[in-house]
Amino acid sequence: MAEYRTHPxxxxxxxxxxxxxxxxxxAAASGVKVGVVCKSLLGKAHTVMAEGxxxxxxANVDDxxxxxxxxxxxxxGGQYLNNWRMAELHARxxxxxxxxxxxxxxxxxxxxxxxxxxxxxGGHRYPRLAHVGDRTGLEMIRTLQDHxxxxxxxxxxxxxxxxxxxxxxxxxxxxxxxREKGHFILWPAKAVVLAxxxxxxxxxxxxxxxxxTGDGHALAYRAGAELLDMEFVQFHPTGMVWPISVRxxxxxxxxxxxxxxxxxxxGKRFMFDDIxxxxxxxxxxxxxxxxxxxxxxxxxxxxxxLLTRDHVARCINREVKAGRGSPHGGVFLDIAWIKQxxxxxxxHIKRKLPSMYHQFKQLADIDITKEPMEVxxxxxxxxxxxxxxxxxxxxTVPGLFAAGEVAAGLHGANRLGGNSxxxxxxxxxxxGQYAAEFAKANGAAAVDDAQVQAAARKxxxxxxxxxxxxxxxxxxxxxxxxxxxxxxxxRMEGEMQQALDVIAKxxxxxxxxxxxxxxxxxxxxxxxMDLENMLTVSEAITRAALLRRESRGAQFRDDYPxxxxxxxxxxxxxKRDGDGQMEIEKRPVKPLPDELKQIIEEMK
Numbered sequence: 100m101a102e103y104r105t106h107p108x109x110x111x112x113x114x115x116x117x118x119x120x121x122x123x124x125x126a127a128a129s130g131v132k133v134g135v136v137c138k139s140l141l142g143k144a145h146t147v148m149a150e151g152x153x154x155x156x157x158a159n160v161d162d163x164x165x166x167x168x169x170x171x172x173x174x175x176g177g178q179y180l181n182n183w184r185m186a187e188l189h190a191r192x193x194x195x196x197x198x199x200x201x202x203x204x205x206x207x208x209x210x211x212x213x214x215x216x217x218x219x220x221g222g223h224r225y226p227r228l229a230h231v232g233d234r235t236g237l238e239m240i241r242t243l244q245d246h247x248x249x250x251x252x253x254x255x256x257x258x259x260x261x262x263x264x265x266x267x268x269x270x271x272x273x274x275x276x277x278r279e280k281g282h283f284i285l286w287p288a289k290a291v292v293l294a295x296x297x298x299x300x301x302x303x304x305x306x307x308x309x310x311x312t313g314d315g316h317a318l319a320y321r322a323g324a325e326l327l328d329m330e331f332v333q334f335h336p337t338g339m340v341w342p343i344s345v346r347x348x349x350x351x352x353x354x355x356x357x358x359x360x361x362x363x364x365x366g367k368r369f370m371f372d373d374i375x376x377x378x379x380x381x382x383x384x385x386x387x388x389x390x391x392x393x394x395x396x397x398x399x400x401x402x403x404x405l406l407t408r409d410h411v412a413r414c415i416n417r418e419v420k421a422g423r424g425s426p427h428g429g430v431f432l433d434i435a436w437i438k439q440x441x442x443x444x445x446x447h448i449k450r451k452l453p454s455m456y457h458q459f460k461q462l463a464d465i466d467i468t469k470e471p472m473e474v475x476x477x478x479x480x481x482x483x484x485x486x487x488x489x490x491x492x493x494x495t496v497p498g499l500f501a502a503g504e505v506a507a508g509l510h511g512a513n514r515l516g517g518n519s520x521x522x523x524x525x526x527x528x529x530x531g532q533y534a535a536e537f538a539k540a541n542g543a544a545a546v547d548d549a550q551v552q553a554a555a556r557k558x559x560x561x562x563x564x565x566x567x568x569x570x571x572x573x574x575x576x577x578x579x580x581x582x583x584x585x586x587x588x589x590r591m592e593g594e595m596q597q598a599l600d601v602i603a604k605x606x607x608x609x610x611x612x613x614x615x616x617x618x619x620x621x622x623x624x625x626x627x628m629d630l631e632n633m634l635t636v637s638e639a640i641t642r643a644a645l646l647r648r649e650s651r652g653a654q655f656r657d658d659y660p661x662x663x664x665x666x667x668x669x670x671x672x673x674k675r676d677g678d679g680q681m682e683i684e685k686r687p688v689k690p691l692p693d694e695l696k697q698i699i700e701e702m703k
Contacts, residue, residue: 101555103274103283106255108134109538110531111273111288113260113315116144117236117520118503119294120243121527122534126292127250129535134286135247136255136275138295138310142244145296145308146523149236150351150454151220152228153200153524154517155193159214161397164225166190170695171702173518175377176222176407177482177511178652178662180328180670183691184489185509185526193521196528197229205242207231219356219393221405222515224381224702226395233353233454239520258284259628260314262554263291263322263499264546270322270498271544274554278625281618283555287546289538292492292530293319293485293501298332298636300629302478303583306338306349312629313636315505319485320635324494326673327507329483329636330643331653333514334588336411338477340429345462347477350432350455352516354472355404357451358393359434360386361415362471363423369430370403373414378406390440409513409653412476416588419475429475435468444468476588480519482510482653483643486672491533492526498537498544502530512652561614561627568613571627578605578633586641591658598641606634642683643671 110126112119115137127133137144156169170190174181201207201215207229208216217226231238248254260275264287272287295315299307320326337350355361363369374382382403383389389402404411415430425431434452438444445468449456452467459465459472484507485494492500503523510518561571578601585598609630614623649663650656672684691699 101283101552101559103285103551103555105285105287106134106253107287108132109288110290110292110534111136111286112292112294112531113273114144114294114296114503114505115141115254116146116294116296116503117239117243117523118527118530119144119292120240120247121524122292122294122502122531123252124243124247124250125528125531126535127252129532131535131538133252134255134288135252136258136260136273136286138257138259138278138314140256141254142240144240145310146240146520147237148306148308148349149520150233150349151353151356152218152230152235152517153193153197153239153520154220154223154227154515155197155229155521156190156227157194157197157215157217157229159210160217160395161225163397164227167698168224168702169193169227171699172223173509173515174511174699176513176515178513179511179667180652180688181511182489182508183689183695187695188489188529189509189518189521189525192525196521196524200239200242200524203242203246205231205238218353219401219405220516221352221355221411222407223517228356228517230353233351233452236520255284259625260318261558261628262550263318264550265322266544266547268323268497269544270496271546274551276558279620281621285546285551287543289541289543290498290500290534292534293499293505294503294527294530295505297481297504298640299478299481301578301582301633301637302587303579304338304347305478306335306347307478313632315501316484316639317632317635319494319496319499319501320639320673320675322496322499323675324496324499325486326639327483327486328512328643328670329639329673330647330671331482331512332478332640333408333480333482333653334412334476335479336408336415336476337432337474338479339463340425340473340475341427341463348458348462349477349479350472350474351452354432354434354452354455356393357434358390358437359404359432360402360436361404361411362431362433363418364425365423369418369423370406370411370414374403374406375410382406407513408516409655412588413655415476425473427473429473431471432474433471435470480504480514482512482514483507483640490529492530493533493537498541500530500534502526512654558628561612561624564611564613566613566615569608569611571609571612571614571623571630574605574608574612574630575626575633578602578637582637586644589655589657590644591656592645595641595645599638602634602638602641609634638681639673642681643673646671646683646685
């Protein structure tokens with residue numbers, strides 16, 4: 100019988116990024132007992148890597164902006180596969196959530212008259228991103244953490260959740276372990292909020308931190324929740340490509356928002372060569388017009404570098420494959436060129452993009468005020484995730500909520516830059532609010548000790564198999580390598596079928612993984628525990644991508660390069676069947692109400 104410590108809560112939040120902290124703050128404000136579990140240290144969440152800003156139609160820089168424009172931009176970017184209710188709530192509520200952060204102490208950059216400054220970003224019609232230089236995510240986490248620790252929530256740092264516990268069909272809490280000492284922990288809870296982020300570590304080249312192994316997606320799936328739109332994995336167009344040790348680290352879209360341009364090895368701004376029809380009317384037709392847009396000219400249209408991320412990533416991929424890439428397999432992103440237009444440009448760049456300046460200077464020995472950066476696509480964000488109710492954020496499992504990147508619906512087929520940070524605070528608040536309401540309306544669920552003991556036995560099995568068994572690090576590497584090459588930016592049926600075969604073999608190997616040592620500070624054990632989650636999300640991504648036989652948003656099928664009108668009306672649901680097998684279902688998109696249809700028509 101495994102021993103464990105018990106910490107009961109009304110609401111348990113798994114994850115301490117922007118969504119998790121905002122959910123915990125909201126739940127605690129309603130008077131319920133709240134616990135927060137995080138895989139890393141408090142304050143080290145991946146949210147700190149979100150640099151460009153928070154998308155909110157505050158109209159501080161351009162008074163033509165409003166929630167209707169933001170809603171239409173989000174729906175267009177998502178290719179109309181979005182949960183329209185989430186897109187509506189997000190656009191309406193984001194300004195209040197940003198002002199709330201400001202009231203809690205967030206120090207945003209300012210306009211000359213003292214308002215929160217907003218910058219341009221890809222896919223947004225007007226300058227909409229409230230920002231703190233290029234360190235916005237860090238400021239958000241600092242603010243939420245400072246506010247949250249006074250709300251009474253209890254924090255369990257450096258803990259991994261192994262399984263969600265169920266009482267009948269309802270969630271009853273979670274079971275996991277302390278990563279430092281290896282002790283098992285039981286968290287009974289009346290409601291659970293998943294805020295675990297994304298799945299990027301399933302791929303070889305990623306901007307995501309080590310925590311992003313698809314834990315929340317897999318926990319929800321195994322608990323019986325439906326997953327939505329798992330085929331849509333966003334590849335950010337600009338990650339570092341050199342040196343190899345930092346490949347994939349994010350280069351913020353804010354560089355392009357401040358006037359940075361993309362060039363191939365011939366010095367050509369290739370983005371002007373390929374502008375999608377539905378964006379032509381909003382895109383500059385000259386370099387001069389594009390520059391004026393980045394400097395706030397309301398009569399100018401945005402440069403093609405600020406088109407949606409999926410499109411820019413594919414254009415970069417095309418240049419590299421055509422032999423017009425940079426020396427290390429990317430293209431050139433140049434912000435230094437603005438010295439042609441701005442006096443003291445170096446000081447301007449350092450002030451607007453301090454993190455990018457230091458990142459390239461320290462990691463690549465490049466001065467971005469004098470020379471271009473080498474960039475290329477990197478696995479960045481997961482649009483797919485736990486299917487939730489648009490208003491409450493509750494999943495299809497009663498008492499189980501999800502917010503942030505682990506939840507699906509808001510972004511549809513492709514996320515606009517900056518919508519991630521506003522997603523965290525809008526739906527983190529809602530998840531916390533409704534989880535607290537659920538906890539108040541429902542008594543404590545019964546914890547089945549058999550479920551707990553089964554999870555403990557499964558967790559300890561790698562120690563029993565020992566170091567002579569399969570190496571978990573090698574399994575993880577083989578999975579990342581296969582997903583990158585077979586289910587990456589450009590997909591084909593044969594390659595994805597091959598990926599499914601690889602995943603099946605890796606599942607068999609993972610079931611035989613073994614480790615040495617004890618439970619204290621054992622990274623091999625942590626990796627072995629992550630494998631099941633990574634393999635689950637990888638299979639879900641691949642099966643959904645195979646079923647969607649078209650190219651739309653973040654999914655590009657080389658064998659089906661065009662959009663299919665019928666697929667434009669359907670989402671894909673992934674769920675576990677009664678035999679524990681993965682089931683894929685094509686489901687119609689919920690139709691837009693007339694008043695929201697009208698908004699989209701007006702904004703075209």
